[in-house]
Amino acid sequence: AQSVAQPEDQVNVAEGNPLTVKCTYSVSGNPYLFWYVQYPNRGLQFLLKYITGDNLVKGSYGFEAEFNKSQTSFHLKKPSALVSDSALYFCAVRLYYGSSNTGKLIFGQGTTLQVKP
Amino acid sequence: DVKVTQSSRYLVKRTGEKVFLECVQDMDHENMFWYRQDPGLGLRLIYFSYDVKMKEKGDIPEGYSVSREKKERFSLILESASTNQTSMYLCASSFLGTYNEQFFGPGTRLTVL
Secondary structure: OOEEEOOOOEEEEEOOOOEEEOOEEEOOOOOOEEEEEEOOOOOEEEEEEEOOOOOEEEOHHHOEEEEEOOOOEEEEEEOOOOHHHOEEEEEEEEOOOOOOOOOOEEEOOOEEEEEEO | OOOEEEOOOEEEEOOOOOEEEEEEEOOOOOEEEEEEEEOOOEEEEEEEEOOOOOOEEOOOOOOEEEEEEEOOEEEEEEOOOOHHHOEEEEEEEEOOOOOOOOEEOOOEEEEEO
8 A cells, every 4th residue: 555654743853953854655656755844723835845866855944855765765854953943744645546647645644843942 | 826725714613514615726727635634644635626527536535525617716515514524624736747746725624513
């Protein structure tokens, strides 16, 4: 079955320290992977995506993610966390559905990032 | 900027009522989606549409229906609201194609009493 997992419900980090939010996936075929962020009482905002090419993908707000095919992981990273990064983060993977081109995604359950001053 | 708007931010309804949630996007996207978000469960797809009048069931379609009469508008209908449909409902849209990210509306928090 195709799936995506975020093993941590919450990640706590001090402001200025590097942060990592973990994501692993299981898909048929080539994985197309996405990260989204949700601030309180808001919809999801797109951060970045991996389609092909360089394993290190850069996105919005200084975030980046590293695709690792052998470990089937796509961890979100930032070199120096800000208090304003505190939010709920979702990893998602493109669902393969035969030859369907509908763009359906499977989302992980979300990881709450708490950055403390 | 892509804009996806939803008709209400907060909605309170009674059990058995028919509920309409409206979503409008202004970027001429072919795909539109309805999700519900519950703590610990992430986002679950209810229905999606890849063209006007076209719809497909997602993972949890029971108790819901949808309507897409115009390309920019996608409605979610709860035929007879129940308390277990209390949730955050998120609408999203995207262009057709494998690589395209989805753009989300602000969400509607529905409470069914």
